Amino acid sequence: xxxxxxxxxxxxxxxxxxxxxxxxxxxxxxxxxxxxxxxxxxxxxxxxxxxxxxxxxxxxxxxxxxxxxxxxxxxxxxxxxxxxxxxxxxxxxxxxxxxxxxxxxxxxxxxxxxxxxxxxxxxxxxxxxxxxxxx
Amino acid sequence: xxxxxxxxxxxxxxxxxxxxxxxxxxxxxxxxxxxxxxxxxxxxxxxxxxxxxxxxxxxxxxxxxxxxxxxxxxxxxxxxxxxxxxxxxxxxxxxxxxxxxxxxxxxxxxxxxxxxxxxxxxxxxxxxxxxxxxx
Numbered sequence: 424x425x426x427x428x429x430x431x432x433x434x435x436x437x438x439x440x441x442x443x444x445x446x447x448x449x450x451x452x453x454x455x456x457x458x459x460x461x462x463x464x465x466x467x468x469x470x471x472x473x474x475x476x477x478x479x480x481x482x483x484x485x486x487x488x489x490x491x492x493x494x495x496x497x498x499x500x501x502x503x504x505x506x507x508x509x510x511x512x513x514x515x516x517x518x519x520x521x522x523x524x525x526x527x528x529x530x531x532x533x534x535x536x537x538x539x540x541x542x543x544x545x546x547x548x549x550x551x552x553x554x555x556x557x558x
Numbered sequence: 559x560x561x562x563x564x565x566x567x568x569x570x571x572x573x574x575x576x577x578x579x580x581x582x583x584x585x586x587x588x589x590x591x592x593x594x595x596x597x598x599x600x601x602x603x604x605x606x607x608x609x610x611x612x613x614x615x616x617x618x619x620x621x622x623x624x625x626x627x628x629x630x631x632x633x634x635x636x637x638x639x640x641x642x643x644x645x646x647x648x649x650x651x652x653x654x655x656x657x658x659x660x661x662x663x664x665x666x667x668x669x670x671x672x673x674x675x676x677x678x679x680x681x682x683x684x685x686x687x688x689x690x691x692x693x
Binding site for chain 1: 573576577580581583584587588590603604605606607608609610611612613621657658660661662663664665666667669670673674676677679683684685686687688689690
């Protein structure tokens with residue numbers, strides 16, 4: 424009498440699955456960046472079109488950004504805490520006042536972003552970058 | 559005579575827990591990774607406390623710390639990159655976001671002419687990429 428042999432289902436090898444998964448894991452670990460990227464709007468679709476602006480209107484505050492990254496107001500250098508206080512006081516009197524930023528081409532992008540941060544913290548909502556053009 | 563029984567084979571290491579952990583890590587890195595077009599040069603964005611969440615998609619303009627430019631990973635001089643930007647904008651769907659990914663040390667002399675290309679743009683935002691920093 425022949426005894427029936429027990430049938431075992433063939434076992435599927437998962438070694439290749441683990442290999443592939445670890446390769447993908449290493450790829451995403453190496454290619455991922457842990458920087459929390461955010462944005463600062465420069466040109467908004469709904470904003471008014473850019474155009475010529477007068478720099479000497481009294482309702483506009485003109486801030487120059489020097490090549491060394493230091494902001495200057497009315498010809499004098501000013502640090503960021505003082506600038507924030509001045510802008511906040513100005514906006515308290517005139518909430519719709521615009522702030523114009525005239526940056527030097529030698530300043531760094533970080534200096535501009537820090538200035539925009541200070542203006543945003545002071546409550547400025549109408550901030551415009553201006554550039555001088557020859558007439 | 560009693561024959562010595564062969565010792566049982568050592569039990570195999572359970573790999574199910576390893577697969578679970580590797581799979582969870584794989585999903586984690588897949589979710590946090592961004593597979594955007596990268597710049598052909600190393601750059602680190604400026605730090606900002608006031609940035610807002612950045613949408614994906616659109617086109618990315620990279621500005622290196624030495625002023626080199628690139629559009630979606632392809633570098634070139636200002637004339638070439640600006641021509642490619644205009645060509646891309648001409649066929650881009652309305653609302654296309656333009657991201658400017660500038661190095662923190664990039665001079666504004668290289669960044670401002672790029673921003674000026676979008677003067678009067680009404681059908682999409684132009685944003686500056688920043689990295690979030692704590693207050």
